[in-house]
Amino acid sequence: MERSPNSIIETVNLNFGFSEKEPLLKNLSLKVEKGAIYGFLGPNGAGKTTTIRLLLGLLQEPAPSITLFGNRLTENRIPILSRIGSLIEQPSLYEHLSGRDNLEITRTIRKTAPERTNEVLALVKLTDVAHKKVKTYSMGMKQRLGVALALLSNPDLLILDEPVNGLDPAGIIETRELLLRLNKELGMTIFLSSHLLSEIEKMVTHVGIINKGTLIFQGTLEELKQINRNAHIVQIKTSNNLSAGLLLEKKYPVARKEQHLLEVPFENKEQVAAIAKLLMAAGLDIYLLAVSGRDIEHTFINFIAENNR
Amino acid sequence: MxxxxxxxxxKHNFILWLIVTAxxxxPLLTTLDFIDHAKDVIASHSDPWPLFWKEAIKGFTVFVGPLVIIMTTCMYMNIEHKYNAWKYLLTLPLQxxxxxxxxxxxxxxxxxxLYVLFLLFFFLDGILLGLAFPQMGFLHHQPDIGGIFYLAGRTWTAFLGILAIHFWLSFRIKNMFINIGIGLTGICIAVLLFRKMEQAVYFPYIDGLLTVFYQYPGQHLFAKNEIYSLCVFLFLTLLSYFDFTKRFRG
Known part of the structure; x- marks a missing residue:
């Protein structure tokens, strides 16, 4: 694969596993352009955190295949890490210390200017509680302090693992606005993971979807929306949704299979008729057969469902 | 930096409280013992400092030394585990x-x-005893500063082996209590082995005790057990260094 001069993150056929029999990542080729907000999506256990740990050098890549800022990670770990701010899973905070002390620790290590502590505290709106011990902070405040730690060095790249996980709606909106501001005003490239597209849909410019260690989609949000516009689903309720689900799975990619509702993507009206005939032939009573367009979250779920087949 | x-x-951690309390x-217990036996001390008309020091260093080595060293090492290293901070620390631009x-x-x-505070409290208690009981002679005699620091230094060296063991275990074992449990087991075995000094010299948990009970006063700069403890420290430090830098991923 040709290396793009504008790529901030690039992996070429990245493979990783703790044992050869069970690879966690298979030929993962990511490309994150400068200035992008890249949403790395996938269900739990898809390989998102493993990828992030590899990008940050916490796990050893078996063969050199990760390039950051145009340089190989294995050979340039320290200069690369000095340009990255990161937040992996839950923020790593010393809860017996104050928010300001936590920032001071990172600021000292990163050798940034002392006034930067107050700047990032103001940026994440924690100035008033900076003197309090972190153990008294709410989940949202801890998450914001985690982001503040990542921002201390004014990094070129921000890597955030599930940054809105566990936040209430207000916290999600605050985080989103902050990240959008950083991207627009400071030109920061942001790579963030999530298992819910709806949580990050309003801020990302690019999307990568990973499932079972394989990248199944990579492109702009517009490209994903384009796929969405061409797709429709039929919602089904029957007298026995479990049997109906098993029956439909043999012929169609079932996007959602729950006890009260089934969702099956379709391409034309003949397929809807065929689905109805199949269910009737199996002796199932149909209570609902509703055709609708999908929202983008369904497109994401459908990608995963199709990949799981 | x-x-x-x-x-x-x-800061705000129990480690400092543990060190100060221990x-x-x-020295406080040694002081109370001296007050309890004040008549005997006064009747002896001799320099009270050597006996006061001997009792204090024995108490320190038996009751404080191994256990508090293990606990402070484990608690200090556990800070990163407790707050899930290893992964963050290792993503900072640091070797x-x-x-x-x-x-x-x-x-x-x-x-x-631990030693600085112990010596500080020791001298302070000696002076206070001298002020409270002038007949004991604490203020009429000079403590053997050189000898005190020499023996303190030797026990410090004798504890290095234990420190190296638990330092390594501390970043490999997330649960601090398992690490402390291993230390307690080591201390118990050391007490059981104490009477068989010849064999026990190769067991790091006993090295401090050997210095104050058997090798006192020292004939050479360092006794056999102290040299052995130093070797254990250097060897395990080397191994744990390679383990940390090459294999440890947080």
Missing amino acids: LFRTEILKI TFLV KSTVYVNKLLMALLLLSL
């Missing part, structure tokens, strides 16, 4: 060797702080 952040991490307690060296220096500083 990194070392300053390590000092900041123990080092305060031993892993720098992180390791600073952690080890801090563990050694805590061990040294």
Whole structure:
């Protein structure tokens, strides 16, 4: 694969596993352009955190295949890490210390200017509680302090693992606005993971979807929306949704299979008729057969469902 | 610079309280024992400092030394585990060797702080005894500063083996209590082996006891058990350094 001069993150056929029999990542080729907000999506256990740990050098890549800022990670770990701010899973905070002390620790290590502590505290709106011990902070405040730690060095790249996980709606909106501001005003490239597209849909410019260690989609949000516009689903309720689900799975990619509702993507009206005939032939009573367009979250779920087949 | 952040991490932590309490307690108990036997001390008309020191260093080595060293090392290293901070620390632009060296220096500083405070409380208690009971003679005699520091230094060296063992275990075992449990087992075995000194010299948990009970006063700069403890420290430090820098991923 040709290396793009504008790529901030690039992996070429990245493979990783703790044992050869069970690879966690298979030929993962990511490309994150400068200035992008890249949403790395996938269900739990898809390989998102493993990828992030590899990008940050916490796990050893078996063969050199990760390039950051145009340089190989294995050979340039320290200069690369000095340009990255990161937040992996839950923020790593010393809860017996104050928010300001936590920032001071990172600021000292990163050798940034002392006034930067107050700047990032103001940026994440924690100035008033900076003197309090972190153990008294709410989940949202801890998450914001985690982001503040990542921002201390004014990094070129921000890597955030599930940054809105566990936040209430207000916290999600605050985080989103902050990240959008950083991207627009400071030109920061942001790579963030999530298992819910709806949580990050309003801020990302690019999307990568990973499932079972394989990248199944990579492109702009517009490209994903384009796929969405061409797709429709039929919602089904029957007298026995479990049997109906098993029956439909043999012929169609079932996007959602729950006890009260089934969702099956379709391409034309003949397929809807065929689905109805199949269910009737199996002796199932149909209570609902509703055709609708999908929202983008369904497109994401459908990608995963199709990949799981 | 990194070392300053390590000092900041123990702020508001129980480690400092443990060190202060433990080092305060031993000279205090020795003082109370002297008050209890005040008549005997006064009747002896001799320099009380050597006996006071002998009792204090024995108490320190038996009751404080191994256990508090194990606990402070485990608690200090557990800060990163407890707050899930290893992964964050290792994603900062730092050489892993720098992180390791600073952690080890801090563990050694805590061990040294234990001695500094112990000696401070020891001299303070001696002076207070002298003021409260002038007949004991604490203020009429000079303590053998050189001898006191020499023996303190030897026990410090004798404890290095234990420190190296638990320093390594501390970043490999997330649960601090397992690590402390291993230490307690080691101390119990040391007490059982104490009577069989010839074999016990190769068991690091007994090295401190051997210095104050069998090798006192020292004939050479360091006794056999202290040299052995130093070797254990250097060997395990080397191994744990490679383990940390090459294999440890947080």
